[in-house]
Amino acid sequence: MHFPQPTPQPTSIPEPHDVPYDGVLRLWVDARDVARGIYRVREVIPVSGAGRIVLLYPKWLPGFHAPQAPIELFAGLTVAADGHDLTWERHPVTVNAFYVDVPDGAAAIEAEFQFLSPTDPSQGRVIATSEMLALQWNTVVLYPAGHYARQITVEASLRLPEGWQAACVLDRSASDGATLHFAPTPLDVLVDSPVLAGRHFRRIPLDDRGTVHLNLAGDRPDLIDPTEPQIAAHRAVVTQCDRLFGGRHFDRYEMLLAVSDEMTAIGVEHHRSFDAVTGPDYFTGWDEALARRDTVPHEFVHSWNGKHRRGEDSWSPCFELPIRNSLMWVYEGQTQYWSKVLAARSGLWTREQALGSLALTAATFAARPGSRWRPMIDTTRDPIIAARAPLPWTSWQRSEDYYSEGALIWLDVDTRLRALTEDRHSLDDFARAFFGRNDGEWRVTDTYAFDDVADALNAIAAYDWRGFFTNQLEGTFDGTDDDGIRRGGYRLVFRDEPNAYAVSKDAVFGTTTLTFSIGVTVSSDGALSDVLWDSPAFAAGLTTGTRLLAVNGASYTAEILRQAVAASASGAPIELIVQTGKHVRAVSIAYTGGHRHPHLERVEGRRARLDEIYAPL
Numbered sequence: 001m002h003f004p005q006p007t008p009q010p011t012s013i014p015e016p017h018d019v020p021y022d023g024v025l026r027l028w029v030d031a032r033d034v035a036r037g038i039y040r041v042r043e044v045i046p047v048s049g050a051g052r053i054v055l056l057y058p059k060w061l062p063g064f065h066a067p068q069a070p071i072e073l074f075a076g077l078t079v080a081a082d083g084h085d086l087t088w089e090r091h092p093v094t095v096n097a098f099y100v101d102v103p104d105g106a107a108a109i110e111a112e113f114q115f116l117s118p119t120d121p122s123q124g125r126v127i128a129t130s131e132m133l134a135l136q137w138n139t140v141v142l143y144p145a146g147h148y149a150r151q152i153t154v155e156a157s158l159r160l161p162e163g164w165q166a167a168c169v170l171d172r173s174a175s176d177g178a179t180l181h182f183a184p185t186p187l188d189v190l191v192d193s194p195v196l197a198g199r200h201f202r203r204i205p206l207d208d209r210g211t212v213h214l215n216l217a218g219d220r221p222d223l224i225d226p227t228e229p230q231i232a233a234h235r236a237v238v239t240q241c242d243r244l245f246g247g248r249h250f251d252r253y254e255m256l257l258a259v260s261d262e263m264t265a266i267g268v269e270h271h272r273s274f275d276a277v278t279g280p281d282y283f284t285g286w287d288e289a290l291a292r293r294d295t296v297p298h299e300f301v302h303s304w305n306g307k308h309r310r311g312e313d314s315w316s317p318c319f320e321l322p323i324r325n326s327l328m329w330v331y332e333g334q335t336q337y338w339s340k341v342l343a344a345r346s347g348l349w350t351r352e353q354a355l356g357s358l359a360l361t362a363a364t365f366a367a368r369p370g371s372r373w374r375p376m377i378d379t380t381r382d383p384i385i386a387a388r389a390p391l392p393w394t395s396w397q398r399s400e401d402y403y404s405e406g407a408l409i410w411l412d413v414d415t416r417l418r419a420l421t422e423d424r425h426s427l428d429d430f431a432r433a434f435f436g437r438n439d440g441e442w443r444v445t446d447t448y449a450f451d452d453v454a455d456a457l458n459a460i461a462a463y464d465w466r467g468f469f470t471n472q473l474e475g476t477f478d479g480t481d482d483d484g485i486r487r488g489g490y491r492l493v494f495r496d497e498p499n500a501y502a503v504s505k506d507a508v509f510g511t512t513t514l515t516f517s518i519g520v521t522v523s524s525d526g527a528l529s530d531v532l533w534d535s536p537a538f539a540a541g542l543t544t545g546t547r548l549l550a551v552n553g554a555s556y557t558a559e560i561l562r563q564a565v566a567a568s569a570s571g572a573p574i575e576l577i578v579q580t581g582k583h584v585r586a587v588s589i590a591y592t593g594g595h596r597h598p599h600l601e602r603v604e605g606r607r608a609r610l611d612e613i614y615a616p617l
Contacts, residue, residue, distance in 0.1 A: 010092045013054055014146035016318040021147045022048055023108070024184055027156040029140045031197070032178075034161060037117035037128040041140045045111065050104045054145040055111070057096040058138035058191060058319035063268040065314070065325050066383035070115075070124060070139060071096045077113040081106040097145070097320075115139045118264075125264040132198030132217040132258055133160075134275060138191045138319065148317040149188035156182045156190060166197035167215035169254045169272040191319065192307075194268075194275040196256035200224060204231055206238045211252040214296075218259040219280055226283045236346035236616070237297050241304075243617040244338070246432040247439030249308035255296065259283070267295050269302030271442065279508065291505040293348040294357075298339035304435040305338070306331045312447035328380040329473060330453060333406020337414075338431070340407065344614035349501075351614045355600045356501030358411075358485070358610075362492050363516055363598030365405045365480035369533050370398035376405060377473040392544055396533035409472050411484030413457070415609050419487060420461040423607070428617070429460050488610035491603050494596040496566070502597060512558040516596040517565050518574065518589050522548065526556045536591040543580065550577035562595070569594030 023046025030040040047053060059069040079086045079100050086109065091097035102109060117139075118124040127134040135158065143152055159179045160166055170193045171183040185193075198217030202224045206212045214234055218224035226234075242248070254273040259282050267276040276299055281289045306314075311327025325331075344354035365371070379401045391397050414427035434456045438446075454465040472481060485492060494516060498506070506513055510524035519535020520528050526548045531537050548556040551564050552575050564574045574589035602608065 013056070013091070013094055013097055013320060016146060016148050016321065018148045018317065019151060021144060021152040022046060023153075025141075025143065025152065025154045025187075027141055027154055028159070029135065029156070030159045031128070031133055031135060032159060032161050034128045034130055034133055037119050037126075039115040039117060039128075039135070039140055041111075041113050041115065043111045043142060044108050045142070045144060046108045047102045047106055050102050050106070052099055052101050053109075054091070055098045055100060055142040056145050056318075056320050057098075057142055059096050060316055060319050060321065060323050061138055062192075062310075062314065062316075062323065063270065064383065065323060065328065066387055067322070068387070069096050069319075073116045073118070073124065073139070075114050075116050077111065079109055079111050081109045094320075098142070111142055113142075121264055125266060127263060129219070129260065129262040131200060131219050132196070132260065132263065134256070134258065134263065134277075135195040135197070136191075136275065137194065141187070141190070143187055143319075145318075145320065149191070149319060150186045150317075152187040153184050154187050154190050155184045158182075158195060160197050161199070164197050164199055165201035165203075166195055167201075167203060167213070167254050167256055168195040169193045169252060169270075189271075192270045193273060194256060194270065196258060196275070198258070204234075206231075206235045206255075207242075211250075212238050212255070213253070214255045214257065216257055216259060219262060223259045223280050223282075223284060227286075230283055230286060233293075233347040234296060237300060237342055237348065240342050240345045240617055241297075241300060244342070244428055244431050245304050245436035247436040249438070249440075249442045250303055251442060253300070253303065255300065257282075257296070267299050269299045269306055271303055271307040271444075274299035274302070288504060288507055290349060290353055291357075291501060291508045294339045294343045297342035297346065297348065298335055301335045301338045301342065304431075305335050308442065308444065309435055309446055309448060310444070312449050315444065315447050325380040325383060326377070327448070327450065327453075328400075329376065329402040329406040329409065330448075332400075332403050334410045336403045337407040337410035337427075341613055345616045347616075351611060352499075353501050353504075354614050355490070355610065356499035359492060359499060359598040359600045360502050360505070361404050362408060362480065362482055362485055362600075363494075365401070365408065366482065366492070367516060367532060367535075368395040368398075368480075369478070370394075370396045370401070371405075371477045371480060373476060374398050375474050375476055376401055390544075393533055394530060405480055408481050408484060409469075411488070411613075412472075412481050413468075413484075414613060415484045415487035416463070417457070417461050418609055418612075420463060423609070423612075425460050426613070430456055433459070485600065485610070486603075486606075488613065489603055489606040489608035490600040490610055493599050493601045495599050496595045496597070498597040499599050512561065514561070514565055514595075516598060517568075517593055518591050522558065522561065524558075536589050540576075540587045540589050542578065542587065545580065547579045548576060549579055549584065551575070565591075566595055568592050 026044040028042045059067045061068045079088050089099040117127050162178050173183045174181040200218045200221045202216045204214040216224035250272040256275050258277040261280045263277045265277045278292050313324035343349040379398050382400045418426050457465045512522040519532035519537040521530040523529045528546045551560045554560050576587040
């Protein structure tokens, strides 16, 4: 009897080598078809002789910390040489790799294809509308396997709709009407330099050197018409970063911010730019939409933390070899910490709003029980495990908690440094020494490991930093690290009314947050977007996706639910009619605590280090 045996493995993808690729790839992208979101691509790829080559569609993207190549949106591939069609074959295992047999005498091959950008959020990130577009170069380029990305030179051109303006940090060699021609650049720099273009466009200088700009594209002209105080707050982000880091690692920087409810909201860091989409009320609803305002400092800080310097296993020589994320608690965790601090230092937030944000973060992770079983270091694998797909029980499963819970660890570090040095030194000194050194050098030349972080902190204040981080990252806990808040002169308390930041966050995301009372977050349509594990709502059998139909005999509204929670403090019941799928049932929530919303309260007699941290430099 013969049992099945494994199929032989296909030919492997050539390993990358740090040697120059012979010739310059020429890339043309036609992005005029914004009505259908179709990007048409033509590419001429030099070859060195006859034989089989492998072309790769970029897969492992640094800003996403995961294999995020949208290969499902790649279509229409044809390949030719000297006017003759060639056949291509997809690699049987690596689906973003294509074999092409190059004939004798060919000096180059020509590839054509389309990138079919999503036309609905259910298909992925919407990046093209009738008024604007974003272009990520990784979606429109094939590159030859066997070389480091920095060793492949690309000369790119982009054709836009007539009358549109665009921003991109790449040097332009020329402009021909609606076509932008960019100077030859290494492939890794190209992929790290997205484009924002639009019919309604504004470019605002943010520093005296004229090297940092805020580029705005909007659904309408009035959405990108910030007031002078709003512009001043964004200028102050640049000023405060200069003072924090003490050096720059870019020759110029282009903030690319789309203000739209048609494009998909996102924020992706790049070395000399960022690619972000915020809501249409970013400027026009300034006071109400304050929860949106930490995006700009977060992505800008990444130029230092995550781009110029990044963890050694977050760097890869090409877009095919995997990225590992063991130092995401520095890359994203410390950046998340600085984004909140800089929002306060720049005036994007008031100190009270920053304290409200911190209170919400601290209370959230104190309530979530996932840290009882899963150490934070394991969440650094979540970009690969879940790729931000919706989860049924986020509070138990955990999801990229190295961001916000990581920020709480860095608050602990900051206040601990201050206490150890009698407030002569702080995490500001670490930022300057670790990320700000080598002013003017903007290439990625210096990665770091765990011990480098501990050593840099020890140079500021002697302490068992290795043991501290090992415990925080690899241990399991009931609750989270609130030492930074207490050492900062505050304590976490709960009150009947939400703080101003929490009110804005609910308004921005269209939610009603009752996490700390009955344990639910409710979307504007009455559907539960989150149920806290082990909460009263969990005990009643409620799940994410369940829809609230009625509260105590009245048709559901957010206000009626809030009234019921408030009345629970005097013993009133919380009786719900809910629908899960096709099933409708009655649910009773066993809860008598009234409203509980997090705030930070000053502790008399303790130094108000949080106030000092949030003060401008």
